[in-house]
Amino acid sequence: MKDTKTVFEYSVKGRRAVDAPARDVPARPLDELIPGGYLRKSPAQLPEISEVDAVRHYTGLSRRNHGVDSGFYPLGSCTMKYNPKINEDIAALSGFANVHPYQPEETVQGCLKLTCRMQEILAEITGMGAFTLQPAAGAHGEMTGLMIMKAFHENNGNSGRTKVIVPDSAHGTNPASAAVAGYDIVEVRSDERGNVDLESLKNVLGDDVAGLMLTNPNTLGLFDENILKISEMVHGAGGLLYYDGANLNAVMGICRPGDMGFDIVHLNLHKTFSTPHGGGGPGAGPVGVKKELGQFLPGPMAKQNGDRYYLEAPGPLSIGRVKSFYGNFGVIVKAFVYILTMGADGLKHASETAVLNANYLMHKLSGDFVIPYKRICMHEFVLSGEKQKENGVSTLDMAKRILDFGFHPPTIYFPTIVKESMMIEPTETESKETLDDFAGTMLQIAKEAAEEPEKVTGAPHNTVVARLDVTLAARKPKLKW
Amino acid sequence: MSRYIPQTDEQKIEMLRETGFSDISELFSEIPEDIKLKRKLGIPGPFSECELMGHLRQLAGNNISTDDHAFFLGAGAYDHYIPSVVKHMVSRSEFYTSYTPYQPEISQGMLQAIFEYQSMICELTAMDVSNASMYDGATALAEAARMACGAARKNTVLVSRTIHPEYRQTLRTYGRFCGFKIIEIDYAQGITDLDKLQDNITDDIAAVLIQSPNFFGAIEPLDEIKPIIGERKIMFIVCADPISLAILEPPGSFGADIAVGEGQPLGNPLSFGGPYLGYFAVKEEHLRKMPGRIVGQTVDSNGKRGFVLTIQAREQHIRRERATSNICSNQALNALAAAVYMSVMGKEGLKETAVSCAQNAQYACDKLVETGSFERVFSAPFFREFVVKSKKPVSELNKKLLENKIIGGLELEKYYPELENCWLLAVTEKRTKREIDLLSSVCEGRCGE
Numbered sequence: 001m002k003d004t005k006t007v008f009e010y011s012v013k014g015r016r017a018v019d020a021p022a023r024d025v026p027a028r029p030l031d032e033l034i035p036g037g038y039l040r041k042s043p044a045q046l047p048e049i050s051e052v053d054a055v056r057h058y059t060g061l062s063r064r065n066h067g068v069d070s071g072f073y074p075l076g077s078c079t080m081k082y083n084p085k086i087n088e089d090i091a092a093l094s095g096f097a098n099v100h101p102y103q104p105e106e107t108v109q110g111c112l113k114l115t116c117r118m119q120e121i122l123a124e125i126t127g128m129g130a131f132t133l134q135p136a137a138g139a140h141g142e143m144t145g146l147m148i149m150k151a152f153h154e155n156n157g158n159s160g161r162t163k164v165i166v167p168d169s170a171h172g173t174n175p176a177s178a179a180v181a182g183y184d185i186v187e188v189r190s191d192e193r194g195n196v197d198l199e200s201l202k203n204v205l206g207d208d209v210a211g212l213m214l215t216n217p218n219t220l221g222l223f224d225e226n227i228l229k230i231s232e233m234v235h236g237a238g239g240l241l242y243y244d245g246a247n248l249n250a251v252m253g254i255c256r257p258g259d260m261g262f263d264i265v266h267l268n269l270h271k272t273f274s275t276p277h278g279g280g281g282p283g284a285g286p287v288g289v290k291k292e293l294g295q296f297l298p299g300p301m302a303k304q305n306g307d308r309y310y311l312e313a314p315g316p317l318s319i320g321r322v323k324s325f326y327g328n329f330g331v332i333v334k335a336f337v338y339i340l341t342m343g344a345d346g347l348k349h350a351s352e353t354a355v356l357n358a359n360y361l362m363h364k365l366s367g368d369f370v371i372p373y374k375r376i377c378m379h380e381f382v383l384s385g386e387k388q389k390e391n392g393v394s395t396l397d398m399a400k401r402i403l404d405f406g407f408h409p410p411t412i413y414f415p416t417i418v419k420e421s422m423m424i425e426p427t428e429t430e431s432k433e434t435l436d437d438f439a440g441t442m443l444q445i446a447k448e449a450a451e452e453p454e455k456v457t458g459a460p461h462n463t464v465v466a467r468l469d470v471t472l473a474a475r476k477p478k479l480k481w
Numbered sequence: 482m483s484r485y486i487p488q489t490d491e492q493k494i495e496m497l498r499e500t501g502f503s504d505i506s507e508l509f510s511e512i513p514e515d516i517k518l519k520r521k522l523g524i525p526g527p528f529s530e531c532e533l534m535g536h537l538r539q540l541a542g543n544n545i546s547t548d549d550h551a552f553f554l555g556a557g558a559y560d561h562y563i564p565s566v567v568k569h570m571v572s573r574s575e576f577y578t579s580y581t582p583y584q585p586e587i588s589q590g591m592l593q594a595i596f597e598y599q600s601m602i603c604e605l606t607a608m609d610v611s612n613a614s615m616y617d618g619a620t621a622l623a624e625a626a627r628m629a630c631g632a633a634r635k636n637t638v639l640v641s642r643t644i645h646p647e648y649r650q651t652l653r654t655y656g657r658f659c660g661f662k663i664i665e666i667d668y669a670q671g672i673t674d675l676d677k678l679q680d681n682i683t684d685d686i687a688a689v690l691i692q693s694p695n696f697f698g699a700i701e702p703l704d705e706i707k708p709i710i711g712e713r714k715i716m717f718i719v720c721a722d723p724i725s726l727a728i729l730e731p732p733g734s735f736g737a738d739i740a741v742g743e744g745q746p747l748g749n750p751l752s753f754g755g756p757y758l759g760y761f762a763v764k765e766e767h768l769r770k771m772p773g774r775i776v777g778q779t780v781d782s783n784g785k786r787g788f789v790l791t792i793q794a795r796e797q798h799i800r801r802e803r804a805t806s807n808i809c810s811n812q813a814l815n816a817l818a819a820a821v822y823m824s825v826m827g828k829e830g831l832k833e834t835a836v837s838c839a840q841n842a843q844y845a846c847d848k849l850v851e852t853g854s855f856e857r858v859f860s861a862p863f864f865r866e867f868v869v870k871s872k873k874p875v876s877e878l879n880k881k882l883l884e885n886k887i888i889g890g891l892e893l894e895k896y897y898p899e900l901e902n903c904w905l906l907a908v909t910e911k912r913t914k915r916e917i918d919l920l921s922s923v924c925e926g927r928c929g930e
């Protein structure tokens with residue numbers, strides 16, 4: 001098979017896909033408007049293609065891409081649930097999609113009303129006092145939340161609180177975001193049940209600690225049963241508790257971070273609230289805080305006065321602004337539609353089913369794979385490929401073999417505290433039949449790993465390209481055409 | 482009950498039984514009783530599709546869109562025409578329902594599209610390497626400042642006051658917490674005051690940040706910045722509008738180390754401020770300090786061309802607190818829209834669009850000044866946006882325009898108190914002579930009084 005052409009390889013001089021815009025104002029030579037020295041000397045070599053070329057090219061590319069709509073996508077920690085189509089249609093309504101962020105307030109009452117409602121709804125779902133929708137993704141929310149934490153301590157005259165505690169099971173963005181917010185990072189161990197090790201926590205708590213970041217359920221897919229104790233310990237030491245909401249899909253309507261003792265929360269609307277992941281984004285990472293911390297939120301905030309909606313400028317204690325305008329509004333619209341589609345019972349039902357699906361799948365795989373924590377899992381679980389590794393088959397090999405069956409593999413090698421880890425999150429939108437199919441495939445791969453390992457180590461066999469050389473890519477970077 | 486959950490009640494019972502549970506509540510038995518929610522969440526819903534569509538259509542109907550009115554409002558978000566093909570291609574659900582291409586063998590589509598996006602951004606900016614996108618122009622600029630400070634182990638950046646006010650606010654937030662100081666350089670005649678820039682240049686400075694065309698729409702004399710920096714180890718960071726780069730000399734030609742900007746004008750709808758994308762491109766030597774995801778070309782085990790995420794040792798999932806940035810999810814689908822837009826606009830189309838913006842803006846400016854009610858505030862050449870000072874309060878003009886189905890410009894005084902009654906107007910290729918003439922006559926008071 002030939003390589004797929006790049007868009008540049010379609011290019012033919014003089015070909016075009018758009019007509020020149022109609023220009024009815026008197027035309028003047030460009031160098032009369034803009035001094036010649038500022039004008040571009042050699043043109044940007046963008047492709048010259050027809051509309052048909054463009055459509056064939058991008059349609060061709062889309063066919064070389066696996067999405068949730070193509071098949072099962074149990075990528076742990078990412079909540080790859082189905083992305084409802086009505087959400088897309090509503091976000092594309094001209095009254096949402098073609099509205100400028102600086103229009104007069106009276107011409108964007110619908111946008112502001114939706115923003116206000118969403119702030120309230122998210123506060124209710126998480127048990128928090130106030131929400132900002134400004135952060136663009138989970139990591140951006142973490143950064144925002146930690147800045148709020150810092151502003152809070154500084155306002156109390158505690159600028160000596162320079163450390164943030166992060167469990168060893170935490171997602172990479174947690175320590176990275178803490179670093180961006182100007183903190184030093186202290187790691188705590190997980191105990192043999194996968195919870196935060198309380199002894200280890202006790203040892204690092206002190207008056208130099210600003211707070212603890214926790215995902216609950218955590219990235220092992222386990223609910224930290226000691227959460228109230230943890231909260232008491234951290235608060236007792238004068239720290240705040242930060243909730244990474246990446247795993248909220250396990251507990252909607254069942255328990256709320258606010259009631260667990262968390263002071264600051266971010267959500268990933270692109271995970272829990274069904275907005276598409278877009279091949280890597282856009283997401284949205286709203287941040288909620290306890291009432292007392294509301295004054296530190298970034299601004300502006302949407303507010304309501306009777307039946308008028310308006311934007312309120314941030315007050316003196318606000319951390320300021322973390323991006324331009326008001327957040328990824330188009331994503332927020334989709335999440336809003338999803339929540340209204342589900343309602344309170346629907347969200348709870350989604351979490352219950354997500355947890356049921358994960359436990360069912362874990363049970364089916366527990367005979368052939370090592371399950372490092374023998375507990376009830378929440379919406380996802382982690383298994384280890386240690387047993388297969390003994391036979392020379394790595395988790396990476398198994399992931400590549402999964403590709404041959406039309407599934408997206410689970411998250412691999414995260415969390416790092418489990419050897420040869422594979423993190424599986426089926427979500428609630430998958431049927432029993434799909435789960436059975438996937439379990440069957442996993443068991444077959446386990447069998448292959450034992451009996452004909454080359455079949456697994458040589459995978460994938462059925463994809464549009466064979467296994468790609470990532471070492472070469474990094475050693476001899478070719479990063480543009 | 483919930484249309485996106487396929488499991489039937491019977492199946493759930495069967496699954497529970499097989500897994501060794503008798504009731505769904507047992508699955509939550511490890512959650513302490515004390516923190517369980519004993520009531521139903523107080524949120525609206527559930528609603529059927531039909532009800533929702535009706536309700537949300539009404540809400541959307543309470544907003545005025547670019548379909549209803551002629552927009553002369555820009556200030557960082559622009560009403561350009563988006564060819565239909567862009568929307569159709571980004572609506573391919575194999576693209577939009579996928580995630581970060583961690584498994585390249587089944588993600589070649591998105592990877593190649595991003596590789597092409599990076600290539601086209603490099604072409605436009607004349608830089609060596611582009612990443613796969615940042616959240617928006619403001620955060621791209623803030624990350625550029627962080628990167629410069631981190632790389633040079635210095636903590637002060639010089640920031641022109643002609644940079645978008647919200648970008649400067651974002652910079653201040655990042656600066657306060659990441660630990661870098663911002664010295665603002667005032668403007669003269671609508672462009673960065675180069676004397677003041679010169680006065681503030683010392684070896685302690687990590688970077689100089691300039692936007693061109695700047696917030697006032699004026700084109701900055703980028704050719705004069707590098708000579709001011711001289712041989713000092715100071716990064717030159719240029720924030721540039723991507724459409725303008727079809728006709729303006731690109732940042733790379735002026736010796737920029739980092740080029741960033743708001744990518745929204747490249748085929749992304751206004752969407753009340755987001756999602757947009759920040760583009761981020763650097764000189765080769767800065768590659769390993771760069772934030773964000775990068776796609777590179779490689780080969781598969783049969784020697785066939787393919788694409789993968791690469792130079793990942795910079796990133797949070799590997800480097801954790803020592804990563805160059807905390808960014809994980811980015812704005813990939815917006816970058817895809819930008820890629821499709823750039824490839825269909827093509828070499829000629831993008832240039833023509835840029836020329837139309839310049840022509841329309843010049844015509845509008847002349848037309849307003851001719852009325853005698855406005856004067857130009859700055860003499861610097863401009864691209865798509867310009868500033869005029871009005872005899873009447875700008876807020877009144879905007880109100881009157883609204884009655885005539887025109888969304889007027891930005892009241893600059895809100896951001897620059899010294900610019901009393903100054904008005905920032907953007908004129909894209911979408912605006913017609915009729916609309917511009919109407920703008921001018923309403924301002925003169927000839928209509929709609």
Ligand SMILES: Cc1ncc(COP(=O)(O)O)c(C=O)c1O
Nearest residue numbers: 077137138139171173246809810
């Ligand atoms: C546990 C956890 N925290 C944080 C993040 C970061 O979220 P985002 O990619 O939206 O920035 C992720 C993303 O995968 C995650 O799984």
